[in-house]
Amino acid sequence: MIELEPRQFQCPGYYVRAASTRFEAEGASALRHRVFVREQGIFAEHDRDEIDLIATHLVALSTYAHEADQVVGTVRIHEDSPRLWWGSRLAVDRDFRAVSRLGTELIRLAVCTANARGCDRFLAHVQMQNVPLFQRLHWQPLEEVDFHGTPHMKMQVDLDYYPPCSDPVAGWYHRSAPRPAP
Numbered sequence: 696m697i698e699l700e701p702r703q704f705q706c707p708g709y710y711v712r713a714a715s716t717r718f719e720a721e722g723a724s725a726l727r728h729r730v731f732v733r734e735q736g737i738f739a740e741h742d743r744d745e746i747d748l749i750a751t752h753l754v755a756l757s758t759y760a761h762e763a764d765q766v767v768g769t770v771r772i773h774e775d776s777p778r779l780w781w782g783s784r785l786a787v788d789r790d791f792r793a794v795s796r797l798g799t800e801l802i803r804l805a806v807c808t809a810n811a812r813g814c815d816r817f818l819a820h821v822q823m824q825n826v827p828l829f830q831r832l833h834w835q836p837l838e839e840v841d842f843h844g845t846p847h848m849k850m851q852v853d854l855d856y857y858p859p860c861s862d863p864v865a866g867w868y869h870r871s872a873p874r875p876a877p
């Protein structure tokens with residue numbers, strides 16, 4: 696029998712949508728803890744803050760027999776001042792990174808949702824290793840900043856590439872694309 700490493704496993708597809716159940720909200724928060732506290736050590740005990748109370752939390756869910764299974768990706772968005780929106784806490788479970796473009800899909804839902812809610816400017820503090828990914832997705836670097844003690848790039852997205860999504864709770868089903876052979 697062939698044993699697959701966890702990261703070689705690919706779901707046929709994922710739900711990408713706004714968290715609307717306790718299971719989704721708790722899954723997002725557990726994922727953030729795994730990534731930002733345990734893996735990256737950016738926060739010592741927890742990564743929650745006051746923005747969580749006002750933010751819209753988005754999730755990517757793996758599927759099993761076409762049903763939503765586990766929260767394997769998350770990001771949050773909030774309006775900081777009129778028409779100025781921020782995205783933060785983007786995280787994809789380690790075993791699901793660079794397999795199905797979940798980071799890309801979460802960024803897409805984040806910006807399209809803000810666009811539908813009257814956003815003129817959408818910003819994020821992006822970890823330096825992720826700047827090329829964001830640039831490919833039509834984000835422009837603005838300035839390097841120290842954020843939570845680590846260097847980040849403040850970036851702004853070109854909203855023209857992100858059409859409004861007015862029903863983020865419905866979100867969409869993202870079909871896995873097979874990775875090209877090495």
Ligand SMILES: CC(C)(COP(=O)(O)OP(=O)(O)OC[C@H]1O[C@@H](n2cnc3c(N)ncnc32)[C@H](O)[C@@H]1OP(=O)(O)O)[C@@H](O)C(=O)NCCC(=O)NCCS
Pocket residue numbers: 730784785786787788791792793794795796797798799800820821822825827828872873874875
């Ligand atoms: C940053 C992060 C969210 C990206 O998530 P992801 O799901 O791996 O993102 P994507 O799959 O959309 O793209 C990542 C890379 O994999 C590549 N990739 C994804 N799917 C692919 C596929 N089917 N075939 C080939 N390449 C693929 C992308 O082209 C991209 O390439 P790059 O490494 O050269 O940039 C994830 O790495 C993560 O959670 N990191 C830890 C936390 C973190 O850094 N958060 C971000 C703070 S700004």
